[in-house]
Amino acid sequence: MPKRSPTTPPDQSTWSHIEHLFHQAMDVNGDARESFLHSLSESDAEQVRRLLHASATHGTGFLEPPEVVVVPQSSETPLRIGDFTILRTVARGGMGIVYEAEQATPKRRVALKVLPRAIAKGSSARLAHEASVLARLLHPAVAQMYSMGVDDQGTPFLAIELVENAQTLNAWAKGKPERDILDIFVRISHGVHHGHQRGVVHRDLKPTNVLVNNRDEPKVIDFGIARLTENDVERITQEVDRSKLLGTLAYMSPEQCAGNTDEIDARTDIYSLGVVLYELLTGSLPHPVESKPITEAIRLVRDTPPRRPMRNGKPLPTDLEAIVMKAMARQPSDRYASASEFADDIQRYLHNEPTRAKPPGTRHAISLFAKRHRAAVASIVAISIVLLGTVGTLGVMNAQLTRAESRAVAERDAANKARDLEKQQRILAEQIANIMRNSLRSANPELTEGAELTMREYLDQTSTMIDTVEDPLVASKLFLTMSEAYFALGQFEVALQHAEIGLGRAESAVQQDASSAESLELVAPLVAAKASALVRLGKGEEALALMQPTVDLLKESRLEDSDLYGELLSRVGDAQVQMGNFAAAQATFEQGLLIREKLFQPPDIDLGESHNNLANVLWQLGKRDEAERHWQAALENFSGVLNESHPYIATALGNLGHAYEMKGDHEKAEDAYVRSLQLREQTFGKDNLSLAVAWERLGIFYNNIGRYEEADRAFARMNEIRSLHLDVNHPQVANGILNQAYAYIERKDFERANELLERAVAIHEAIYPSNHPAVGGALFLRASALVGMGRPDEALPFARSAWELRAASYGRESWRAANAQSLYGECLVRTGSTQEGENLLRESLDLLSASLPPNHSLVVEARQRLDLVHGTASPTR
Numbered sequence: 001m002p003k004r005s006p007t008t009p010p011d012q013s014t015w016s017h018i019e020h021l022f023h024q025a026m027d028v029n030g031d032a033r034e035s036f037l038h039s040l041s042e043s044d045a046e047q048v049r050r051l052l053h054a055s056a057t058h059g060t061g062f063l064e065p066p067e068v069v070v071v072p073q074s075s076e077t078p079l080r081i082g083d084f085t086i087l088r089t090v091a092r093g094g095m096g097i098v099y100e101a102e103q104a105t106p107k108r109r110v111a112l113k114v115l116p117r118a119i120a121k122g123s124s125a126r127l128a129h130e131a132s133v134l135a136r137l138l139h140p141a142v143a144q145m146y147s148m149g150v151d152d153q154g155t156p157f158l159a160i161e162l163v164e165n166a167q168t169l170n171a172w173a174k175g176k177p178e179r180d181i182l183d184i185f186v187r188i189s190h191g192v193h194h195g196h197q198r199g200v201v202h203r204d205l206k207p208t209n210v211l212v213n214n215r216d217e218p219k220v221i222d223f224g225i226a227r228l229t230e231n232d233v234e235r236i237t238q239e240v241d242r243s244k245l246l247g248t249l250a251y252m253s254p255e256q257c258a259g260n261t262d263e264i265d266a267r268t269d270i271y272s273l274g275v276v277l278y279e280l281l282t283g284s285l286p287h288p289v290e291s292k293p294i295t296e297a298i299r300l301v302r303d304t305p306p307r308r309p310m311r312n313g314k315p316l317p318t319d320l321e322a323i324v325m326k327a328m329a330r331q332p333s334d335r336y337a338s339a340s341e342f343a344d345d346i347q348r349y350l351h352n353e354p355t356r357a358k359p360p361g362t363r364h365a366i367s368l369f370a371k372r373h374r375a376a377v378a379s380i381v382a383i384s385i386v387l388l389g390t391v392g393t394l395g396v397m398n399a400q401l402t403r404a405e406s407r408a409v410a411e412r413d414a415a416n417k418a419r420d421l422e423k424q425q426r427i428l429a430e431q432i433a434n435i436m437r438n439s440l441r442s443a444n445p446e447l448t449e450g451a452e453l454t455m456r457e458y459l460d461q462t463s464t465m466i467d468t469v470e471d472p473l474v475a476s477k478l479f480l481t482m483s484e485a486y487f488a489l490g491q492f493e494v495a496l497q498h499a500e501i502g503l504g505r506a507e508s509a510v511q512q513d514a515s516s517a518e519s520l521e522l523v524a525p526l527v528a529a530k531a532s533a534l535v536r537l538g539k540g541e542e543a544l545a546l547m548q549p550t551v552d553l554l555k556e557s558r559l560e561d562s563d564l565y566g567e568l569l570s571r572v573g574d575a576q577v578q579m580g581n582f583a584a585a586q587a588t589f590e591q592g593l594l595i596r597e598k599l600f601q602p603p604d605i606d607l608g609e610s611h612n613n614l615a616n617v618l619w620q621l622g623k624r625d626e627a628e629r630h631w632q633a634a635l636e637n638f639s640g641v642l643n644e645s646h647p648y649i650a651t652a653l654g655n656l657g658h659a660y661e662m663k664g665d666h667e668k669a670e671d672a673y674v675r676s677l678q679l680r681e682q683t684f685g686k687d688n689l690s691l692a693v694a695w696e697r698l699g700i701f702y703n704n705i706g707r708y709e710e711a712d713r714a715f716a717r718m719n720e721i722r723s724l725h726l727d728v729n730h731p732q733v734a735n736g737i738l739n740q741a742y743a744y745i746e747r748k749d750f751e752r753a754n755e756l757l758e759r760a761v762a763i764h765e766a767i768y769p770s771n772h773p774a775v776g777g778a779l780f781l782r783a784s785a786l787v788g789m790g791r792p793d794e795a796l797p798f799a800r801s802a803w804e805l806r807a808a809s810y811g812r813e814s815w816r817a818a819n820a821q822s823l824y825g826e827c828l829v830r831t832g833s834t835q836e837g838e839n840l841l842r843e844s845l846d847l848l849s850a851s852l853p854p855n856h857s858l859v860v861e862a863r864q865r866l867d868l869v870h871g872t873a874s875p876t877r
Helices: 012-026 030-038 042-054 117-134 169-173 178-197 233-241 266-282 294-303 318-327 339-350 368-372 380-408 411-442 455-466 472-488 492-509 517-536 540-556 563-578 582-599 605-620 624-641 647-662 666-684 690-704 708-725 731-746 750-767 773-788 792-810 815-830 834-851 857-870
Strands: 084-093 096-103 108-114 145-150 156-161 210-212 218-220
Touching: 012 042, 030 042, 084 108, 169 178, 169 210, 169 266, 178 218, 178 266, 178 339, 266 318, 266 339, 318 339, 455 472, 472 492, 472 517, 492 517, 517 540, 517 563, 540 563, 563 582, 563 605, 582 605, 605 624, 605 647, 624 647, 647 666, 647 690, 666 690, 690 708, 690 731, 708 731, 731 750, 731 773, 750 773, 773 792, 773 815, 792 815, 815 834, 815 857, 834 857
Parallel strands: none
Antiparallel strands: 084 096, 096 108, 108 156, 145 156, 210 218
16 A cells, blocks of 8 residues: 555545554554554554554544544535534534534524534434434533434534533633532533433533533533433444444443443443543543553453542542542442432532431540550550440430431431430440449459559459440440450450450441441441451461451441541551561551541641551651651641650650661750650659660660660660569560660670570560561571571571561561571571572572662671672671
């Protein structure tokens, strides 16, 4: 075929040829497609490439000949068509030209849509279809069809209401306030609903198919590909569409993309309306189909959920986001049942009323102390606050029920319901009061032979007492509080048992309606408590499996933006951290932070907690600057709400001290560490348990900068304080020993380190399951100390076990496992298994180099270990 200039418009026969080549290109992928395109002439290849590119954002409707094809028989605008005098050309498109024309009788101006005779054969049926559809529609938001005919030359035309000074919906919406956009969208939705009531599904709703006149009145246009829901639809769509999915891909529903024509109904239009509203509010599309191959774009729309709608980097208001996402639900049954219902929900949002998309749920009302201070020692006051919070929850439910019911039923019925709930509230309050009286009596020294109960003894007595509580609502709340209290004491197995019992009581209370907001508010905190205990016991994978059904229920109940969901995400992130999946944990904590940023305005404790969680995992990933920013944000949120002496502020200062230390700013680091310690002393006294962590951090810092005497004094205070409060086998005691031993390894005082590590390993093996990653950490340090002492044969089994445990917990390719593998390789080399050791050393160096910067201390140490094979170096620990 002779080559043509790329700018030469293809005629109809050439277009058919190009379309045929396009389909051939679509049948192959990758290199095969490129080879096929290279075999074509330059002009053909260019045209086909243009079509392939266009396929990213259009359905098969884009295969209609390009705009340059749609020209009348003469290149000039005709003077007349039928009874219409042509005034000007309004628009040219793939399936027709639209003129502004004047009709003689009746005298009026219209939009005249015509087709060229060259392609009229296939499109006359389309025009007839469009006319029959529009003839049924008489609504202010729908462009009215006046007449349809064929002129003397066989050119079909359609006379439609002319939209004066028209703008497309997108153009009109630029710079408009949210309320104006929502107001006009309500009118558009009512127009679409009018069509649905008359058996018409538009199937091609998009911003360019909605025009807005100079009076801000919307008009839905182009029902030419509408799918009638009456019996003759299959014959018409087969004749006109020839089994193609028409419309613009970015706005098509998943069922349209799947080619499921039997599933296309009014809810298909609701999905498209949802996409339009998404774009109007955010300026972007819910699926990134731009520049995607058509098959990939179809897969995105068909198989993946829409992106969360964001405006200027911020989420939409919770209720509005829920409305948009409900309209775009992947399953038609999950969308609004009608366009009218969609419009009504927008009206509710505009009037600050509860919406169908996000019905008014009850806010989880557990006390600030029990919810926030997981690391604090539980107390009678904490339990009192939590239990009284249960009554507060019912009060919230009562108020919300009254508000919601008063709009839907008679005031008398709402009042009756409110009285019933108030009665339930009184009964619950009496039960709680009885429990609290008995709990306080059991803790009274005068009634216990003068001996003050330890917190553990108090909890054990209270646990026995609440086990007899019959009311599942009260019992579940109590068991949740007990679980959190035991957790704070480091009694993770007992905490797990209480969470399991409470969860069983809660599930029995809500078994009839497990997915309601109220049920989830009862169950989800217990799921989170159980998951927390599992994570501390080294069962992160089990914790994730436990939480997933509740996460799914919260999503299905449109509670993804609730504090309840954000709290559960924190536990999911903890589990991911325990499993060594820091990248996933980062994404989880970021999502939790976004939720809380929408719910709360800074300064706020929840926001501070989320920033702190994210900072911790960013630090693990080596993103130190980002971590420092989030630790700083955590401190600002805590400082803006809490008293300066609050332990949260002290914790945030300690984290910042760590960030400063790693940046080499030792002056700022020491100041932050010391301030953190002083704040805790001012608040709790010099011997409070919380000071042990502050002394521990200060000791590590002093050791790292070579101030060993000060480091030893800090470690001594750490041990002294913990001995006053904790059992010798407590996890905090074991962790403190590990840090102190590591400090001695850094000083090359391997003898003292080994003495401590013998004890630390014994504690870890006593309190943790054998496969817990904490055990792996203790074994790793024990092996390091033994190697440093020149006893690699004794170190060998410890190093191997550490490697196996870390590989099982974090993944064989994680830096933790690779570091243990490197140590094990060194042990093999030093005990004579040179070849096996060298292989492990080389592999571990590759793994560490893939995860960490080249100058990271672990990478440097791994290189030095490898040099041992050739006797050229000795690693520095």
